[in-house]
Amino acid sequence: MINIEALQSTFRGRLIQPDNYDYDEVRQVWNGYIDKHPALIAQCSGTADVIDAVKFARKNDIEVSVRGGGHNVAGSALCDDGMVIDLSQMRGIHVDPSQKLARVQGGATWGDLDRETQIFGLAAPGGVVFTTGVAGLTLGGGLGWLRKKHGLSCDNLHSIEMVTADGKLLTASQTENQDLFWALRGGGGNFGIVTSFVFHLHNVGPTVMMCAIMYPIEIAENVLSTWRDFMISSPDEISSQALFWAVPDIDAFPEEARGKHVIVISAMYAGDPDEGEKAFQELREIDTPVLDLSGKIPYTTANSMFDPFFPKHERYYYFKSQDLASLNKETRSALIEGAKNRPVPSMLLAIWHYGREMNRIASKDTAFGSRDTTFLLSVDSIWDDPADSEKVISWSRAFLDKMKRFSRDGMYVNFSGFGEEGDDLVQKAYGDNYNRLAKIKGKYDPDNFFHLNQNIKPLSSLLK
Structure with a gap:
């Protein structure tokens, strides 16, 4: 137990320890796979609480993790035996x-x-x-x-x-x-x-046009190649990803579609919904779909349409990604083969199309390291039975290893698995920006106090 008396005298939020009645509930994060037991959760009510918590942890040499929305897949918002500085009540x-x-x-x-x-x-x-x-x-x-x-x-x-x-x-x-x-x-x-x-x-909004169409996985080659060509020439208003998935066996979907393995094209038109409806027609007419849920919907509905499949602490998650060098026929064949051999049907293979405004910004202008990427592969491993954990995670890593010959060094740091590759992962993710980041880390956090993350080592420690 951490002696919280000194912190408690000024702290306005809650200080939650393992003997609190709701400790097990509060320590949960979105990923049900994560099961960590911090010694103290400092639920901050405002910035002054955050400052007091940081100073208290420094003075008492306590390891710290930081929780905002608590949604990160890797689970680094929690730590065992240390202190969680928790901002989840600061939502103004x-x-x-x-x-x-x-x-x-x-x-x-x-x-x-x-x-x-x-x-x-x-x-x-x-x-x-x-x-x-x-x-x-x-x-x-x-x-x-x-x-x-x-x-x-x-x-x-x-x-x-x-x-x-x-x-x-x-x-x-x-x-x-x-x-x-x-x-x-x-x-x-x-x-x-x-x-x-x-x-x-x-x-933006209040109404947007969404494309949400599912085709049989048997015609995935045609769908994926058509989608690739469409997206490369598409206007700024269209952002999209292609997903390999299996339709869940739930009431939200027609009975005849449930359980079918599909390739899904999901996209939003960030402009006039009528124009979006016309723009998506080509994607909706590639072949006969299993299901077409496209339509004009509120922007808030569009941004929450995936929520039922990603509930907090009810499912297990392992998301890992890498930038693709291209989406040529050989790459598509490897993706389709992998999609047909997923160990559990709830897993997603997602291909995100980048481009336009996010690529117009130069790589050196922000720390984000994949400005010249066109397609990102994300293995979104989702499962419900804890007995499947080792099988699913091992398959995900092995599949990404197979895809390396079609890939570049970059990836999306928010989809980094559990960061198991350590320094190598982070350096590849940031590429030419890494050394500049390490210098800035050395200026603002020379002791690497904030290290439970996709950690950039401060330059001062790299030189030792």
Whole structure:
């Protein structure tokens, strides 16, 4: 047990230890595979609590992890025997529609943010699942439905407030602490605890056109090649991914479709819904679909349509990714073969199309390391039986190893498995930006106090 008396005298939030009645509930994160037992969970009520928690941990030499929305697949928001600095109660949002800006606290989710911004017909580019935390997604880059039109989440940051490893509160922007602002746009949680973000907003919604069509896996080659060609020449308004999946046996789907292995084309048109309906016609007429759920829906519904398949702490998750060199016939054949041999049908193989606005920004302009990528492969391993854990994770790693000959060094740090490759993974993810990140880490966190993440070693320690 950690002696919390000194912290308790000023801390306004809750300090939760293993003997608290709700400890087991509070220590849960989104991934049911993660089962860690921190000695203390400091549920912060505001920035002052975050500062006090950091200083307390430093003074008492306590290992620290940081939880925002608690959605990260790797489970690094928790630690065994240490202290979780928990921002999950800090979810306040203020929207300034005249300036098209939103200030968002570090524990908010994208569902929280979309709900507030859509009152004004505005949106910040976010993720594709409502329960995803704003902080984790943004600091790792932020792939979502608006990426081709408006870029990544991190590309839309106006400023950030962050508590450093020595307990100081800094603002980072294009005019203040510019080096830190550069690093936080894709560099992950390496540099401190972000207590609030200010995002640029865009006119989106309230209705958007979604393409959500499922074709039999037997015609995947034709579907995938058609989708590739369509996306490469598609306008900025269309962001899309192709998914290999099996239709779940649940009431939400027609009985005749359940259990069928399919290739899904999901896409959003970030513009006039009528124009989007016309634009998606080609994708909806490739062949006879198993199911076509395309249509005009509220933007908030589009951003939450995957939520039922990714419930908190009910399923097991292992997401890992790598940039593809191309999506040529040989690559497509390898993907289709893998998709047909997934060990459990609930697993997804996802191919994300990058491009347009997120590629117009130069690689050196933010820490995000894959600006010149066109396609990302993500193995989204999802399973329900703990007895399948070893089988599923082993298959996922082996499949990605097979795909390396079709891949580049880069990947998406938010989909990094459990970061089991250590330094090698992080250096490949950031490529030419890694050394600059290490220098900035050395300036703001020279002792690597914040190390339970996709860790960038401070340059000061690399030189030892």
